[in-house]
Amino acid sequence: xxxxxxxxxxxxxxxxxxxxxxxxxxxxxxxxxxxxxxxxxxxxxxxxxxxxxxxxxxxxxxxxxxxxxxxxxxxxxxxxxxxxxxxxxxxxxxxxxxxxxxxxxxxxxxxxxxxxxxxxxxxxxxxxxxxxxxxxxxxxxxxxxxxxxxxxxxxxxxxxxxxxxxxxxxxxxxxxxxxxxxxxxxxxxxxxxxxxxxxxxxxxxxxxxxxxxxxxxxxxxxxxxxxxxxxxxxxxxxxxxxxxxxxxxxxxxxxxxx
Amino acid sequence: xxxxxxxxxxxxxxxxxxxxxxxxxxxxxxxxxxxxxxxxxxxxxxxxxxxxxxxxxxxxxxxxxxxxxxxxxxxxxxxxxxxxxxxxxxxxxxxxxxxxxxxxxxxxxxxxxxxxxxxxxxxxxxxxxxxxxxxxxxxxxxxxxxxxxxxxxxxxxxxxxxxxxxxxxxxxxxxxxxxxxxxxxxxxxxxxxxxxxxxxxxxxxxxxxxxxxxxxxxxxxxxxxxxxxxxxxxxxxxxxxxxxxxxxxxxxxxxxxxxxxxxxxxx
Numbered sequence: 001x002x003x004x005x006x007x008x009x010x011x012x013x014x015x016x017x018x019x020x021x022x023x024x025x026x027x028x029x030x031x032x033x034x035x036x037x038x039x040x041x042x043x044x045x046x047x048x049x050x051x052x053x054x055x056x057x058x059x060x061x062x063x064x065x066x067x068x069x070x071x072x073x074x075x076x077x078x079x080x081x082x083x084x085x086x087x088x089x090x091x092x093x094x095x096x097x098x099x100x101x102x103x104x105x106x107x108x109x110x111x112x113x114x115x116x117x118x119x120x121x122x123x124x125x126x127x128x129x130x131x132x133x134x135x136x137x138x139x140x141x142x143x144x145x146x147x148x149x150x151x152x153x154x155x156x157x158x159x160x161x162x163x164x165x166x167x168x169x170x171x172x173x174x175x176x177x178x179x180x181x182x183x184x185x186x187x188x189x190x191x192x193x194x195x196x197x198x199x200x201x202x203x204x205x206x207x208x209x210x211x212x213x214x215x216x217x218x219x220x221x222x223x224x225x226x227x228x229x230x231x232x233x234x235x236x237x238x239x240x241x242x243x244x245x246x247x248x249x250x251x252x253x254x255x256x257x258x
Numbered sequence: 259x260x261x262x263x264x265x266x267x268x269x270x271x272x273x274x275x276x277x278x279x280x281x282x283x284x285x286x287x288x289x290x291x292x293x294x295x296x297x298x299x300x301x302x303x304x305x306x307x308x309x310x311x312x313x314x315x316x317x318x319x320x321x322x323x324x325x326x327x328x329x330x331x332x333x334x335x336x337x338x339x340x341x342x343x344x345x346x347x348x349x350x351x352x353x354x355x356x357x358x359x360x361x362x363x364x365x366x367x368x369x370x371x372x373x374x375x376x377x378x379x380x381x382x383x384x385x386x387x388x389x390x391x392x393x394x395x396x397x398x399x400x401x402x403x404x405x406x407x408x409x410x411x412x413x414x415x416x417x418x419x420x421x422x423x424x425x426x427x428x429x430x431x432x433x434x435x436x437x438x439x440x441x442x443x444x445x446x447x448x449x450x451x452x453x454x455x456x457x458x459x460x461x462x463x464x465x466x467x468x469x470x471x472x473x474x475x476x477x478x479x480x481x482x483x484x485x486x487x488x489x490x491x492x493x494x495x496x497x498x499x500x501x502x503x504x505x506x507x508x509x510x511x512x513x514x515x516x517x518x519x520x521x522x523x524x525x
Contacts, residue, residue, distance in 0.1 A: 024436020031440055035447040042453050047304045174282035178289040186293045193300035194293060 007107040015112050022113055029116030033066060037124060040188055051193050056131035057220065058189055059124050061212055064144070065187030067121035068151025068211070069180075070114050076156050077111040082163035083173065092255050101250065105163065134219045143215050143229045150232035151211040155180065157242035158206070164242075167249030183208050190216055210235035262360055266368045273372035280376045287381055291324040295392055310456035311485050314395050318483035319454055321385035321394040323475060328373035329414055330475035331451060332421065333442040336366050340438075343428040352517070359513045362425065366418045398484045405491045409478040412498040416473045419505035420445065426509065429516035449474040456485065470505065473498040 015022050040062060044055040053061075073080075082105060085091045094104045134140055162176045183206075186194070191202050191209040202209040211232040218228035298316050302309055311319070328334055339362060342348045351358055385394040397403045424441055431437065446452065448471035455463060455476050466472060477494045480486045486494055 021436055025439060028436055028439025028443060031443045035443055035452055038447065039452040042457055042459060043301060045459055046308050046310075046457065047301050049304055050300055051304075169278075174279060175285045178286050182286075182289060182293065186297065189297060189300070194296040198293075198296065 004103070004107060008110065011110040012112055025113040026116035029114055030120050031116075033117045033120035036185070036188060037062070037120065050189060053190055053193075054133065056128050056133065057216070059128035060132045060134075060219070061190050061216060062188040063121050063124040063128055064147045064151060064212060065184055065208075066117060066124070067148050069155050069184040069187075070117045070121060071148075071152040072155035072159060074111055074114045074118075075106060076159040077114075078105040078107070078109040079159040079163040081109050083166040086166055086253075089255065091253075102160075102246070132219075135221070139229060140219055143218055143232075146229070146232040147211045147215050150235050151208075154207060154211060154235050154238055155183065157239045158183070160239075160242045160246050164246040164249040167253055179206050179208075187212055207235040207238050261356065262364050265356075265361060266364045269365050269368035270372040273369050274376055277376075280373075284377055284380055287324040287327060287377070288384065291320055291381070291385070292392070294320045294324075299391070311454065311483070313391065315480075315483040315485045316454070317392060318394050319479045319485070321381070322479050322482050323451070325378040325381040325385070326374050326410070326475075328377065329370050329410070330417060330449070330478075331442075332417065332445045332449070332474075334370065334373075335421070335438055335442075336362075336369065336425070339365070339425050340428055343425065348520070352520075358517065359422070359510055362422055363418055366421060367414060370414065370418070395483075397482050398487065402481065402484060402487060402491070405495065406478055406482040409481050409491070409495055409498060412495065412502055413474050413478045415502045416470060416498060416505060417475075419502060419509050420470060420474075422509045423505065423512065426512045426516055429520055445471050445474070448472070450476040450479070454480070456480075468497075470501040473501040 037059075040058060041055075044050070044058065048055075050058060078085075082091075085094075085105070085108065090108075094101060094108075097104065129136070158176070158180050162173060162180070165173055165176065187208060191213045192199050199209055199213065202213075214223070214228050214231045217223040218225075295317055298320070299313070302313050302316075309316075323330070342351060351361070354361075382394070387393070397406055424438060427437065448466055448469055450472075455466060455472065458466060467476075473494075477486070477498055481491050481494065
């Protein structure tokens with residue numbers, strides 16, 4: 001952990017060397033999330049509700065997903081560059097070091113310019129928390145925290161799967177974007193609006209709904225059972241197959257030799 | 259003219275090489291298209307009256323957008339060009355007996371066109387086969403189809419000439435990532451990539467429809483779906499022509515100025 005913090009500050013310092021570039025990129029990230037927000041705003045100005053969710057309630061979903069995704073992306077950016085790492089032989093060097101592989105991949109790259117998007121998430125939270133009609137008691141606050149942290153771990157698992165795929169193929173990894181970028185984009189509305197089948201898929205296969213839609217029902221007092229509050233923790237089970245898949249790929253790994 | 263045609267062909271064949279990436283891209287776009295449509299369908303169930311396009315128009319809009327993504331989206335950048343400017347490789351380009359602006363224009367247009375052609379057919383086929391409310395419909399009549407094709411060509415021209423302006427700006431500031439992201443985000447939003455322009459609030463919409471961004475994907479997609487027809491379509495095409503001419507002139511002018519001043523470091 002100490003070593004990780006060391007890398008953390010190293011990356012932070014190195015990215016701060018190019019301040020203009022850094023802030024412009026962060027601003028771009030912020031604006032990217034901001035136009036998504038405007039999209040939601042325009043739709044709700046016109047229609048006022050979606051299924052039986054209000055603007056503030058949809059924004060709660062949007063902020064949870066955005067924040068979870070961004071935190072996972074900031075720290076898990078190393079996985080994004082993993083295919084290159086395999087390609088240029090950098091990975092072989094990592095293999096001979098006496099250190100956990102996942103740790104090394106993570107420490108290789110962190111991208112702080114994403115904090116622009118994080119800012120957007122925080123701003124939306126500031127609006128959504130008082131305007132969503134939720135009565136904020138201790139358990140509700142805990143639920144919200146669970147949604148964000150478990151959510152970012154689930155996204156983290158998805159990035160791990162993405163990296164694991166690159167053990168088998170270097171091409172065609174773009175389809176994983178459906179779950180990562182797609183999860184972020186379409187998580188702006190509660191997942192139930194996309195219909196029963198999609199909801200089922202996002203519950204049992206890729207558990208994005210477990211930390212977004214179901215705990216939201218608990219927040220809004222539409223479901224009283226504590227189970228709904230704890231479902232984000234259940235979503236963490238998803239990490240097991242993700243990690244197993246990564247290990248499987250790792251066992252099969254043959255260096256390119258270059 | 260011949261050399262630009264050759265250049266166009268080389269780029270085009272080059273871009274056709276990446277087939278596995280194209281298959282993956284298509285799967286992504288299917289899923290994306292469906293999710294987009296489901297979201298709009300949910301709003302449609304809330305209130306039909308507040309829906310500014312018919313539902314089938316919206317469906318066609320989204321499918322066409324997904325099919326021709328590479329043609330219209332500002333966030334497809336040509337890394338070659340930016341790298342050449344930043345690394346100084348541009349010096350080689352400048353000694354060649356080619357007009358740099360036209361060369362870049364060909365390169366960007368060919369890449370976009372090849373990517374789009376490679377990807378559009380399967381998406382279109384499936385979009386025509388899926389069950390009813392989500393199925394894409396044909397344009398209302400042949401004139402409309404013709405207007406759509408015309409408008410698509412113009413729209414590609416506007417997108418390319420606009421993105422060239424950004425590349426040219428790299429001569430002045432060497433922080434390529436940030437500016438590109440910001441510009442891409444704004445222009446895609448104002449072109450109707452996130453929410454089609456008819457869904458914008460009325461007051462804002464009147465303004466946005468005059469901007470060059472409205473001459474990008476907004477126009478051909480709405481003409482195809484039948485949301486803009488007849489005289490309105492011709493008017494839209496006139497607007498596209500105007501912006502294309504303006505952007506081409508501005509681009510050439512900026513390029514000339516930049517090239518007069520550019521100093522490439524040796525070594």
